[in-house]
Amino acid sequence: MILEFIAIIIVALCLLIGSIFSLVGVIGLLKFEDSMTRLHAPTKVGTIGVGAFLLASMVYSSVYGGGWSIQELLIMSFLFVTAPISANFIAKVNMHKRACETPPPPVNDETWATYKVPEDNLPEPDTKSA
Amino acid sequence: MAKAFNWLLPHPLLTLLLVVVWTLLQNDVSAGMVVFGVILGIIIPQITAAWWPDRPQTIRLGHMFSYAMVVLWDIMVANIEVAKIVLTVPNSELKPAWIAIPLDLVQPEAITVLAGTITLTPGTVSADLSDEGHSLLVHVLHTDDPDAVRDEIKNRYERRLKEIFV
Numbered sequence: 001m002i003l004e005f006i007a008i009i010i011v012a013l014c015l016l017i018g019s020i021f022s023l024v025g026v027i028g029l030l031k032f033e034d035s036m037t038r039l040h041a042p043t044k045v046g047t048i049g050v051g052a053f054l055l056a057s058m059v060y061s062s063v064y065g066g067g068w069s070i071q072e073l074l075i076m077s078f079l080f081v082t083a084p085i086s087a088n089f090i091a092k093v094n095m096h097k098r099a100c101e102t103p104p105p106p107v108n109d110e111t112w113a114t115y116k117v118p119e120d121n122l123p124e125p126d127t128k129s130a
Numbered sequence: 131m132a133k134a135f136n137w138l139l140p141h142p143l144l145t146l147l148l149v150v151v152w153t154l155l156q157n158d159v160s161a162g163m164v165v166f167g168v169i170l171g172i173i174i175p176q177i178t179a180a181w182w183p184d185r186p187q188t189i190r191l192g193h194m195f196s197y198a199m200v201v202l203w204d205i206m207v208a209n210i211e212v213a214k215i216v217l218t219v220p221n222s223e224l225k226p227a228w229i230a231i232p233l234d235l236v237q238p239e240a241i242t243v244l245a246g247t248i249t250l251t252p253g254t255v256s257a258d259l260s261d262e263g264h265s266l267l268v269h270v271l272h273t274d275d276p277d278a279v280r281d282e283i284k285n286r287y288e289r290r291l292k293e294i295f296v
Contacts, residue, residue: 021209028216036255037226040212040271044252048209074154084249084256091257091269103267106260107232116261 007063011056018052025049036100039090046083051076138172140179143189145171186237186295193294200290204251212252215272227276228257231266231283240295241266247287254279 021044028041054072061069094100095114106112139145145168152167153159215224235241241263245256248268258267273279 021213024213024216028212031216031221032224033221034226036269037224037271039255039269040253041216043249043255044209044212047205047250047252069157071154071157074151080250081246084246087249087255088245088257091255095258100269101226101228103228103257104230106265106267107230108264109260109262111261112258112267113261114258 004063007059011060014052014056014059018049018056021045021052022049034100035094036091039087039094043083043087046079050079139175141175141182141185144175147171148174186239188296190294190296193290197287197290197294200286201247201250204286208252212271215253219272224272225274227270227273227279229268229270229276229280231268231280233264233266233288234284235288235291235295236263237295238263240291244283244287244291248283254283 025041025045028044029038032038032041054076058069058072061067092114095103095112103112148171149164149167152170153163156163233241233244235244241259245259245266248254248256248266253271255269256266257269259265260267268279268283270276270279
């Protein structure tokens with residue numbers, strides 16, 4: 001009985017924390033003006049927000065659903081592995097579209113991989129008119 | 131004997147991971163499911179071997195675990211900081227910045243983990259790698275001192291990753 005009471009408090013707290021951080025993420029998405037700063041908002045929802053929801057789900061189904069449930073850990077790890085890749089793609093699109101400030105040159109190499117043109121794709125030098 | 135072991139399990143850690151993931155997917159630890167997981171764990175590494183020709187041979191799991199704990203903690207702290215920035219800093223005072231981080235890591239796997247860590251920590255997103263792979267481009271949401279952020283990433287994450295991927 002007392003255990004169920006503690007569990008329900010933990011579930012409620014986790015849901016509350018998750019909702020707050022999701023809300024802040026959405027506010028950030030609406031508030032920021034350019035596409036690069038907007039990209040920072042969803043990383044919050046994707047980590048703490050979803051993490052807290054999954055923790056709530058784990059506690060709830062362990063106490064009320066009959067038996068342990070740790071599948072949520074799997075959701076979490078898949079999310080952690082895939083979220084940076086989509087963020088990276090969006091950042092690269094922004095760089096290509098010049099939708100952001102031009103980044104500084106790299107420290108050790110010539111250029112960023114996104115701006116690198118493969119050599120066989122370079123425009124042909126105009127020899128005929130010369 | 132060692133040769134047969136290598137042929138059967140070219141990537142023992144991947145096999146272990148697949149068995150664990152399969153068991154978790156079923157949400158049920160029964161002998162049949164574990165045996166099926168082991169079968170998958172033997173077949174999948176063999177057919178995907180072509181995609182990891184130069185995988186790192188030594189990964190220190192103990193360091194990996196403490197690295198994961200550090201990253202989880204940082205995600206929580208950074209989340210609160212970014213929530214403060216979102217709610218209190220007006221757009222006109224926001225100071226986003228690009229940072230170019232020189233990399234000491236050379237293995238693609240290690241660089242991938244570093245870039246993923248940077249993106250998962252709120253407030254920083256890794257955007258690009260230089261053409262030869264020697265520096266990483268990071269976008270910061272709000273900072274007064276870009277050099278301090280660069281040094282923190284190098285000291286906190288890259289140094290630990292160098293210990294994991296020896």
